[in-house]
Amino acid sequence: MSLLTVGSVAFDAIETPFGKTDKIIGGAATYISLAASYFTQKVNIVAVVGEDFPQSEISMLEEHGVNSEGLQIKQGEKSFFWSGKYHNDMNSRETLVTELNVLENFDPVVPDSYQECDYLMLGNLSPIIQRQVIERLHKRPKLIVMDTMNFWMDIALPDLLETLKVVDVLSINDEEARQLSGQYSLVKAAKKIMEMGPKILIVKKGEHGALLFKEDHVFFAPALPLEDVFDPTGAGDTFAGGFIGYLAQTHDISFENMKRAIIYGSAMASFCVEKFGTERLLNLSEKEITDRVQRFIDLVQLEGSI
Amino acid sequence: MSLLTVGSVAFDAIETPFGKTDKIIGGAATYISLAASYFTQKVNIVAVVGEDFPQSEISMLEEHGVNSEGLQIKQGEKSFFWSGKYHNDMNSRETLVTELNVLENFDPVVPDSYQECDYLMLGNLSPIIQRQVIERLHKRPKLIVMDTMNFWMDIALPDLLETLKVVDVLSINDEEARQLSGQYSLVKAAKKIMEMGPKILIVKKGEHGALLFKEDHVFFAPALPLEDVFDPTGAGDTFAGGFIGYLAQTHDISFENMKRAIIYGSAMASFCVEKFGTERLLNLSEKEITDRVQRFIDLVQLEGSI
Numbered sequence A, B: 001m002s003l004l005t006v007g008s009v010a011f012d013a014i015e016t017p018f019g020k021t022d023k024i025i026g027g028a029a030t031y032i033s034l035a036a037s038y039f040t041q042k043v044n045i046v047a048v049v050g051e052d053f054p055q056s057e058i059s060m061l062e063e064h065g066v067n068s069e070g071l072q073i074k075q076g077e078k079s080f081f082w083s084g085k086y087h088n089d090m091n092s093r094e095t096l097v098t099e100l101n102v103l104e105n106f107d108p109v110v111p112d113s114y115q116e117c118d119y120l121m122l123g124n125l126s127p128i129i130q131r132q133v134i135e136r137l138h139k140r141p142k143l144i145v146m147d148t149m150n151f152w153m154d155i156a157l158p159d160l161l162e163t164l165k166v167v168d169v170l171s172i173n174d175e176e177a178r179q180l181s182g183q184y185s186l187v188k189a190a191k192k193i194m195e196m197g198p199k200i201l202i203v204k205k206g207e208h209g210a211l212l213f214k215e216d217h218v219f220f221a222p223a224l225p226l227e228d229v230f231d232p233t234g235a236g237d238t239f240a241g242g243f244i245g246y247l248a249q250t251h252d253i254s255f256e257n258m259k260r261a262i263i264y265g266s267a268m269a270s271f272c273v274e275k276f277g278t279e280r281l282l283n284l285s286e287k288e289i290t291d292r293v294q295r296f297i298d299l300v301q302l303e304g305s306i
Helices: A028-036 A055-063 A101-105 A127-135 A150-155 A157-164 A174-181 A186-194 A235-250 A255-272 A286-299 B028-036 B055-063 B101-105 B127-135 B150-155 B157-164 B174-181 B186-194 B235-250 B255-272 B286-299
Strands: A003-006 A010-016 A024-026 A043-050 A066-074 A081-086 A093-099 A119-122 A143-147 A169-173 A200-204 A210-214 A217-221 B003-006 B010-016 B024-026 B043-050 B066-074 B081-086 B093-099 B119-122 B143-147 B169-173 B200-204 B210-214 B217-221
Touching: A003 A028, A003 A127, A003 A235, A010 A093, A024 A028, A028 A043, A028 A055, A028 A235, A028 A255, A043 A101, A055 A066, A119 A127, A119 A235, A127 A157, A143 A235, A150 A157, A150 A174, A169 A174, A169 A235, A174 A186, A174 A200, A186 A200, A186 A210, A200 A235, A200 A255, A210 A255, A217 A255, A217 B286, A235 A255, A255 A286, A286 B217, B003 B028, B003 B127, B003 B235, B010 B093, B024 B028, B028 B043, B028 B055, B028 B235, B028 B255, B043 B101, B055 B066, B119 B127, B119 B235, B127 B157, B143 B235, B150 B157, B150 B174, B169 B174, B169 B235, B174 B186, B174 B200, B186 B200, B186 B210, B200 B235, B200 B255, B210 B255, B217 B255, B235 B255, B255 B286
Parallel strands: A003 A043, A003 A119, A010 A081, A043 A066, A119 A143, A143 A169, A169 A200, B003 B043, B003 B119, B010 B081, B043 B066, B119 B143, B143 B169, B169 B200
Antiparallel strands: A010 A024, A081 A093, A200 A210, A210 A217, B010 B024, B081 B093, B200 B210, B210 B217
């Protein structure tokens, strides 16, 4: 089934304890669509870049089956650029540079060919733009998943709350769930957030896994203990891309299937952090993904009854 | 099978965002033996208290089937006392008072009736005392599990390393695993620690669950997302008591059975944090424990294949 994703397509420059990069391709929609492309060949993106964005990177996306008709290229403007540095524990990072550039006046255009959209993934962006994309679809998708971050809670909370009302699933990290709800307990936070609109909440806990909440049900997907986390950039977006890509592939939005989708999302994120940027997501084989998913299953598997 | 535990039996005074206690009964051996008592009726303790320790609390332990023959009562001396305050997130605490008292010169005596010991749980104590208990057993137990903390890594590392050489399982938290190994990655930390003596390592991550390592195998037990953590005091000891109690009950130390034991330990710890001190551990029913264990299973359960 067709998947539409909106989000940034951008340049990142990353420094980790393992090394540093020049400007490399990044952005929420890039990671989401790459991850999703391993599950469904109908990935449409709505995004904007400047004239400095290399055609070779757009071709790379297209080779992964990503439709770039909705990718605007602004002549005379520059692409969004973020630069950050991770500390030794990889859990904290410092933003060195943020240049909004083309994102400053991003007016998301949804091509006609995108209108039959079953799954909509709202990557991290201004909640106003996220809502515009929903409004510009003639028919409501089967499922709308929204990612966001504390930045929008700090500067655009009323808009964020408006957008929350019209989405089905919210995906945020534990600190963001606490900030948004004002509750420390994630169980209480989930209850409060599910009253704000989304019927389903995903709480990402990085190296500690992810929680999936719906009504009184909760599911926990562990993170795979890794020898090294090389670069966490894009892991949350890759998780979201794997999650919604798997749902689009199986076309089943039951809670049971979302549990599986969370495992697929976690598996894709575990690849993402193994190399800089999108590198590890460029050439994954089906077997690598299946084997990785199996490791997630085995990690919590008990033989026999208890 | 019979279980011997050594550790503190003490007074605690606890302050959390939910309230504060006067001096209440605490100590590693208290939590370990109470938790284990739900699995095996042969729990022997080696510990020391002062004359200020109430007979009623010793009777309480005995009513739970805990044999107190190895509990020394030092006339004219006072029991170990710890007082601490938890902050809002419950993950950090401040020690307000530590009075070693009887623990300062604790010489652990192992009664003859304890000699046929199958399972030995070394609760958090000086590594020298932990080793003395091993040396004072005429026959090596089937399994020796050791708990310790960063305090001993700071002030008695050479002794800790000596004791590590003669235990089978080490149970510590993630920060302690990092400190002991000098590795940030828990996978790398586990490898290094398993070269120090213990063939098996348990890494407790509090609200983020626990990892069990043996050779190249790893198992992850989640923590149950709770509405409230009322008081985390003793949760790690309760976890250890449930873990070794289940092993003693089933008398099976295979890796597969240790996975189950980790779930039982986690379930017991999840009760512990629901009330102040040992309160929640005093009157648990078999059904409550079985139901709680089932919630841990359900939390990561996928229906059908993936």
